[in-house]
Amino acid sequence: MIVDRKAVSDKDRPDALKDILGYKFWHQENENEPVEILGELNPDQDIRFYRSINKLIQDLVSEMKRLRAIHQKPEAQETHATVSISEDSPAIFLAEPTDDVYDLWEDLKDNFKREGINVLTHRLPLDSSKDCCEVIQKKVSQANCFVQVLGAYPGPKIENTTAKTIFQYEMAAKAKLKIFQWCDPEMDVKDLNHEPYKALLTGNDVMPIHIEEFKREICLHVLEPPETQSVSCDCLSGDYVFLNANQVDQCLTTDIIQLMNDNNLGHSLPIKHGAAKEIRENLEMHLQECDGIVIVYGAVSQQWAHAQLIQCRKIRNKRSQPLKALAVYDGPPEDKEDLDFMLPNMHMIHCRSQFQPSKFRPFLRAMQKGGVS
Numbered sequence: 001m002i003v004d005r006k007a008v009s010d011k012d013r014p015d016a017l018k019d020i021l022g023y024k025f026w027h028q029e030n031e032n033e034p035v036e037i038l039g040e041l042n043p044d045q046d047i048r049f050y051r052s053i054n055k056l057i058q059d060l061v062s063e064m065k066r067l068r069a070i071h072q073k074p075e076a077q078e079t080h081a082t083v084s085i086s087e088d089s090p091a092i093f094l095a096e097p098t099d100d101v102y103d104l105w106e107d108l109k110d111n112f113k114r115e116g117i118n119v120l121t122h123r124l125p126l127d128s129s130k131d132c133c134e135v136i137q138k139k140v141s142q143a144n145c146f147v148q149v150l151g152a153y154p155g156p157k158i159e160n161t162t163a164k165t166i167f168q169y170e171m172a173a174k175a176k177l178k179i180f181q182w183c184d185p186e187m188d189v190k191d192l193n194h195e196p197y198k199a200l201l202t203g204n205d206v207m208p209i210h211i212e213e214f215k216r217e218i219c220l221h222v223l224e225p226p227e228t229q230s231v232s233c234d235c236l237s238g239d240y241v242f243l244n245a246n247q248v249d250q251c252l253t254t255d256i257i258q259l260m261n262d263n264n265l266g267h268s269l270p271i272k273h274g275a276a277k278e279i280r281e282n283l284e285m286h287l288q289e290c291d292g293i294v295i296v297y298g299a300v301s302q303q304w305a306h307a308q309l310i311q312c313r314k315i316r317n318k319r320s321q322p323l324k325a326l327a328v329y330d331g332p333p334e335d336k337e338d339l340d341f342m343l344p345n346m347h348m349i350h351c352r353s354q355f356q357p358s359k360f361r362p363f364l365r366a367m368q369k370g371g372v373s
Helices: 047-070 074-079 099-114 129-142 164-174 195-201 211-223 247-262 276-289 302-318 357-369
Strands: 091-094 118-120 145-149 178-182 240-244 266-268 292-297 325-330 346-350
Touching: 091 099, 091 129, 099 118, 099 145, 099 211, 129 164, 145 164, 145 211, 164 178, 164 195, 178 211, 240 247, 240 276, 247 266, 247 292, 247 357, 276 302, 292 302, 292 357, 302 325, 325 357, 346 357
Parallel strands: 091 118, 091 145, 145 178, 240 266, 240 292, 292 325, 325 346
Antiparallel strands: none
16 A cells, blocks of 8 residues: 655656555646645645545555455355455456546445456556556456546646546557546536547547446446347347438438447338328338337427427337337537427437437447336
8 A cells, every 4th residue: 555645756656666546645636736735734624635544544444354354264254255356357447547536536446346346557657658558558458348537637648748548548449448438427528728638528438427327337337248149140130229300300310320230229210202191101100110219309390309209109009019218319409499308218318519429328228128118
């Protein structure tokens, strides 16, 4: 264990300690601000100081119990059995955080360990991109996925070129590792002046959701991997999603179709031409036979979107099987009326500024489980 009483640069650390993220009793808002020593000026009001103290005490107690258990008899060890982590346990590579999300990062790390997940971390040296590459490549090769908590600023740069947050992500993406990134859903990304970091925060892998939901997504991926499908399968047995889009919003369906393909889901679109009766019958046919529905609310009127949801309700009693998932894709333009229509178990996919595949995860998960009555 390492206790950092003040900021220490990587080059001043012994080699054996460089990869250990210790207990920080100092805080720096960003790299251009002075370092604040916790507990020195006003300890009665220094919440971070006492939080760090509590964390250190908890881990010291846990380590002492672990060491004591090693020397106990096997029968006594069974009494204190907990979720054990071994080399065979599933592992995640938890990226080194910036200071503003360090406490949240610590909570995530502890949560994953309690779930029996091996958490791989490393303090990256800022003076050598080569050393950083070697460290990350080793962690990536051992991990099931890459997890990154993104704060309000990109953090220090490696060799004064690439921010550490971006560097870690690019290495994981290059290795084609499954990526989970989180940022505060209340963060206003538009105000950021750092364009590369803004691009990272608005990437397809970022999940601006509640942190507890983020934890569940990762645990589901790591601890409950999807069942492998048999080599031979019936091409007619798969599920398909009906993309109910008006002609003015056909351009918005391209990315959705690609996402459905990537998740082994079929898709259909309403016919564009024909008599009014044919168009109506085609719509009713798909509403009865499809496994999931995505209503595309783009440039169409609010009234059109409402009418499609009402039609879904009317047709439900004619279906032979319950609908697995229903969603409204709230796409561009940004300046339009809110939908103001919500049904039980309906998913609202908010993507007015840009398409974000991560927003579809709840819908895709519902497609796997089923459940809209």
